[in-house]
Amino acid sequence: MRVLVIGGGGREHAIVDACARSGHEVMCTPGNPGIAALARIISGPQDADSLAELAVQQGVDVVIVGPEAYLAAGVVDACTGRGVPAFGPTHAASRLEGDKAWSKAFMTRHGIPTAQHRAFDNLAEALTHAATCALPTVIKDAGLRAGKGVTIAHTHAEAEAALHDIFSQNSGQAGASAVIEDFMTGQEVTVLALTDGVRYALTPPSQDHKTIFEGDTGPMTGGMGVICPFPLPAEALAVIQSDIIERTLAGMRAEGLPYTGVLYAGLMLTPSGPKVVEFNARFGDPEAEAVLPLLESDLAQHALDAVRGHLNPDSVQFRAGASAVIILAAPGYPAEPQKGIPIRLPPTGAGEIIYHAGTALQAETLISNGGRVLAVTATADTLNAALGRAYALADRVDFAGAQLRRDIGARIGARAETVPAAGPESDSV
Ligand code: GLY
Numbered sequence: 190m191r192v193l194v195i196g197g198g199g200r201e202h203a204i205v206d207a208c209a210r211s212g213h214e215v216m217c218t219p220g221n222p223g224i225a226a227l228a229r230i231i232s233g234p235q236d237a238d239s240l241a242e243l244a245v246q247q248g249v250d251v252v253i254v255g256p257e258a259y260l261a262a263g264v265v266d267a268c269t270g271r272g273v274p275a276f277g278p279t280h281a282a283s284r285l286e287g288d289k290a291w292s293k294a295f296m297t298r299h300g301i302p303t304a305q306h307r308a309f310d311n312l313a314e315a316l317t318h319a320a321t322c323a324l325p326t327v328i329k330d331a332g333l334r335a336g337k338g339v340t341i342a343h344t345h346a347e348a349e350a351a352l353h354d355i356f357s358q359n360s361g362q363a364g365a366s367a368v369i370e371d372f373m374t375g376q377e378v379t380v381l382a383l384t385d386g387v388r389y390a391l392t393p394p395s396q397d398h399k400t401i402f403e404g405d406t407g408p409m410t411g412g413m414g415v416i417c418p419f420p421l422p423a424e425a426l427a428v429i430q431s432d433i434i435e436r437t438l439a440g441m442r443a444e445g446l447p448y449t450g451v452l453y454a455g456l457m458l459t460p461s462g463p464k465v466v467e468f469n470a471r472f473g474d475p476e477a478e479a480v481l482p483l484l485e486s487d488l489a490q491h492a493l494d495a496v497r498g499h500l501n502p503d504s505v506q507f508r509a510g511a512s513a514v515i516i517l518a519a520p521g522y523p524a525e526p527q528k529g530i531p532i533r534l535p536p537t538g539a540g541e542i543i544y545h546a547g548t549a550l551q552a553e554t555l556i557s558n559g560g561r562v563l564a565v566t567a568t569a570d571t572l573n574a575a576l577g578r579a580y581a582l583a584d585r586v587d588f589a590g591a592q593l594r595r596d597i598g599a600r601i602g603a604r605a606e607t608v609p610a611a612g613p614e615s616d617s618v
Contacts, residue, residue: 190214192489193244194228195264196255197221199546199564200474203481204253204488206542211487216247222555223545235259241267241275249273251493254450257333260470261287265450276492277450278470282441285448286470289338289368290331296465299440301433303465304457306370312356315367319348322369329368329467330355339409341372373457373464376600378419379476380454382434383505385495386447389434390505392480393418394426396600397473401523403596410523411561414597415514416572417479421458429456429463437468449495478544478564479512511572513579515565515597519547520590522560527590530557535585538611540568541578543586562588572598573606580605 192208194201197219208215209227218240220230231247233239241264244252252268254260254277261283268275278285285292290308295301308331309315319326319342328351330338338355342348348369355367378396382389395417401407421429433454441448453469453476472480481488486506494500519526526547532555534543544566547559563586567578576598583593598604 190250190489190493191216191248193218193247193249193252194224194255195240195252195259197224198255198474198559199544199561200472200477201255202227202544202546202564203477203566204255204472206544207481207484207488208253211489213489216249218243221545222548222550223543237263237267240264241271241273244268244273244275245271251276251489251496253277253489253492255471255474257283257286257469257471260450261333274493274496276496278448279446282446282448283470284446285437285441285468286453287333288331289329289467290366292468293368293370295440295444299436299443301436301440301465302462304370304373306368309367309369311366312352315352315356315369316349319352319369320345322348323371324348325372327370327372328352328355329370330358331366331368373459373466375458375460376419377466378421378456378458378463379473380421380429380434380456381472381476381480382452382454383491383495383500384438384449384452385498385500386438386442386449387498388500388502389438389452390491390500390502391430391434393483393507394421395419395473395476395479397476398594398597398600401518401592401594403594405600408523410518412473412475413516413518413561413594415473415475415479415512416576416598416601416603417476417483417512418572420601425458425463429454433463433465475514475516475546475561475564478566479514482512482542482566482568483507483510510568510570511575512566512568513572513575513597515579515583515593516546516561517563517565517583517586517588517591517593518561519557519559520592522592526557526560528556528558530589531555532557532562533587535582535587537582538578540611541582542566543582557588562591569608571606572603574608576603576605577608578611581608581610
């Protein structure tokens with residue numbers, strides 16, 4: 190098949206890698222220097238109509254959309270309108286991620302377990318409510334903020350500052366601009382469902398680490414590292430399937446918004462059962478970089494089957510074993526990431542891959558070009574071995590001032606195990 194992947198970060202590098210492993214001809218726009226080793230990069234306008242035209246011109250069999258902003262901009266609708274299968278929700282269905290106030294109201298309508306909340310479309314009312322909230326409390330921008338629109342406020346002053354920030358940026362969408370919700374305790378887990386709107390296949394559960402500093406401290410980021418699989422108890426998995434994934438798909442159908450693509454359920458395993466922290470409308474980033482290296486079956490075929498409305502969940506197969514992703518972020522991230530720092534990548538061994546998240550080429554030199562720069566990934570038979578390999582590989586990357594967390598996996602007691610170096614496989618880009 191000819192596959193067009195839209196996006197240019199670590200998640201899209203992992204999607205391209207999965208499609209290339211299955212022998213497909215892969216194109217990517219806008220791509221990045223790492224993706225260029227596996228796919229034909231096509232640069233050009235990134236609006237929905239131009240991308241759909243590109244897919245037509247290139248005779249693409251299926252489009253896979255990575256980032257949420259393209260979904261919200263209607264890329265899937267534009268492709269569908271031109272007869273090109275595109276894997277991802279429509280603009281209307283992507284509201285499940287794009288408008289957090291709508292999403293919370295949807296969960297309430299359909300009995301999907303989530304934290305108690307209130308949504309506000311004006312600052313004064315939000316501040317009045319926040320002043321009386323039990324602490325800590327969670328303040329969310331209702332619109333898209335690349336994973337950085339959430340503040341866990343431990344004082345009323347922090348809650349106030351977060352609300353001022355949201356309303357001054359005016360980045361909320363469709364009515365309410367801020368959501369204030371109860372803080373939930375427990376382990377966080379990400380469950381991804383590939384779905385045709387009715388049938389679905391779950392990927393192995395994973396766990397992201399969202400704050401910049403170790404011990405889950407500091408500002409929120411897009412995600413600093415992932416372990417996969419997360420050891421999810423069978424009872425929790427059963428509740429997640431019946432009360433969260435299936436109710437969501439049924440609810441979206443009932444509201445005339447059938448949902449195709451990847452449904453990302455960000456969950457908290459609370460003492461009273463799993464609850465939704467947030468829904469996203471696409472693969473997680475960096476969850477994709479952990480989950481997709483374990484996929485043995487054909488992602489592009491699953492995407493096409495889902496778009497055609499006949500996904501076969503049994504055909505979605507993952508290998509046994511585990512994976513770990515360590516993010517190398519630029520100095521200054523998340524507030525002011527430093528761009529233009531030269532990077533030298535080491536060779537990778539079997540089961541190791543360095544996905545490019547925010548890189549560029551300046552002449553022949555690879556440089557940092559974003560906040561999260563590299564997603565250093567390893568797979569192995571056990572999680573501890575995968576962590577050992579991923580940290581050893583991350584330590585061989587030459588990237589001055591890079592930030593990384595040394596405690597990925599620590600929340601579940603996983604720890605990097607010293608493992609013999611993997612045999613040589615390739616030179617990284
Ligand atoms: N890793 C969090 C996200 O993809 O939104």
